[in-house]
Amino acid sequence: MSFNLDLLLRENIKNLKPYSSARDEFDGEASVMLDANENAYGSPLSQSFNRYPDPLQLAVKQKLSAIKGVSTDRIFLGNGSDEAIDLLFRAFCKPGIDNVILLPPTYGMYEVSANINDIAVRKVTLTPNYQLDIDTIAAAIDAHTKIIFICSPNNPTGNSIRRQDIETILVNFEGIVVLDEAYINYAKQNSFLPSLAEFPNLVVLQTLSKAWGLAALRLGMAFASAEIIQIFNKIKPPYNINQATQTYALEALERVDTVNEWIKETVEERALLVEQLQLIPQVEHITPSDANFVLVRLQQARPLYNHLVSKGIIVRDRSTVTLCEGALRMTVGTPAENQILLAQIKEFYS
Template sequence: MPTDDVDPQARRLSRSFLRDGLADVEPYHVEPHRHRVKLDANESPYDAPPDLKAEIAGAFADTRWNRYPDPRAERLRLALADRLGVPIGCVGVGNGSDEIIAALIHALGRTDARVVAPEPTFSMYGILARAAGVEYHGAPLTSDFELDSDALHAALRPGGTKIVFISYPNNPTGACWDRDTIANLLDVPGVLLVLDEAYYEYSGMTFLPELATRGNLIVLRTFSKAFGLASLRVGYMVADPEWVDVVDRVRLPYNVNALSQVAALTILAHDDRVAEHLRWVMEERDRVLAALDEAEGIETFPTDANFVLFRPREGADAVFNRLLQAGVLIRNLDRPGLLRNCLRVTIGTPTENTAFLAGLLGEPAAVA
């Protein structure tokens, strides 16, 4: 009978079965810190209101649970296509945009392929490339977190295919980078550019119009952030139908379950509620940024997203632990290199942000 204890024989055996290169891949890990206020994962602080949840639950109850969900998620893709003004064939949905990133790397990871991303950025590009056994190359940003065009172009070695991931705005640094520098990548031979617009609703900036003329561009979006559906895992891609077909070749059948399809569809039909939440978060973003900028010894970085990267003079670990003691969980990104002493805070509700600022700056705050 298996137990929680590691059996040395199973360990030896599993290592001997493991594909080359996977021994060094760290599983994605979320540290289970105790907290009352959760500002570490760039989620929306606003859950769907009860009437919306009731509508979703009702629609889900009307589906047949003994049948597989629509494998092509036609209604959801059609709703997205209508909203974006593109044909339905240009839209593909996934179990979170993570799944689409993984599927693209899996399908396109030829032996002469290289995955390239500016760094620091969203860690899953590198994790998923390594997991798929595809060469990964991080091109360092400048010290003020701008794109370094030379470093980026140096990573695009001649020959072979290059799958370039650009988080726009960038997680964790926060800002949308220079448009022309990004657009120039589209002219490099052998480049597929994947523009990850997970935070588009906050930034309002998009490469979607470029899709009309650029066959080597894919735009990714998600329901996990501004739409407040992180627990249901729905992401989507917009691109030429040929790229949707590429993902279809490797994604699992029925990858988006029936509840997730219904929830995303219902939320889309009530986007006025999403807009309201969005407005509240943006107002709070201004307040939090202003407070951080006013404070002594805190360096902040510009943001177009629902989070702020900052560097406290007293050191990231000290601040992170003090906040944790106050029940506020943020993300400690401190590591050697550009993110030395950096922390990232997600914008929460006014009460949550007040608790964060109080824990950080030492002012009293009442948290329910």
């Protein structure tokens, strides 16, 4: 494979002069800050939020670097992973000209972001066991294919994509391969983070929304070569991660042991939930999951979904999604929540 980042990058992005924020113009600590037109008297909150935050979130990246084993110049922080997804389109795809490849069933925001940016989508459906159709993917690629999105563990199916197949795409595709690892903390398969140096066209997405329990903070992570991260930083909004998010993220990242315990309990509860679901005669199939949810194919999926809603139990109806016909996606809850879910499913079928 011949990967050339310069050939992929849009000309207007190459020539872009990024916005220079007040915090970009000096290094170190300052005692009198009169450059950014902030309120010098403070804020009416218990914590001080009158100053603009670090535009590059260095303290958070340093903590993540120690946890993930990735240098800070290979880390981008976004307002959710969705920001990184949008930046990929804006940096590398020419509207109305280029295309990307999606592998349904998969995370819906890839297509939404492509449509917002006027980028054509080529869909290559996963195989019936939710793996990559390598030959069909290869046939879908042309000179204007810039990005392939792979979600592993996959959403909404929960299974991991075979590592060898992902590596095959990375080696043979001259564009960028985005590997979305939002649920990697729950998986047996190892992350691709240690392989960043091996694959210059690899972008790995992760998040603090799932295993770390920080969905409300909207903090996503992209890991890639230093060159790709520089491009992200060039085109992102100057203060894309607010101070409250940075502050709470730093606090959470000190509690790795707590998060690891939650992961262990979630995986155990996942197994118990699957075991109990399999005892229900109307459950036809449960996809083996490496995530914190299970995809369950069962009889009368839509009526069951409506029944659960009427009882205040919200799952995700995936019954109209490609290869997910007749299936509901159920997040693994607390032991008490899982028992309530099971009881209502049994009541519906009784």
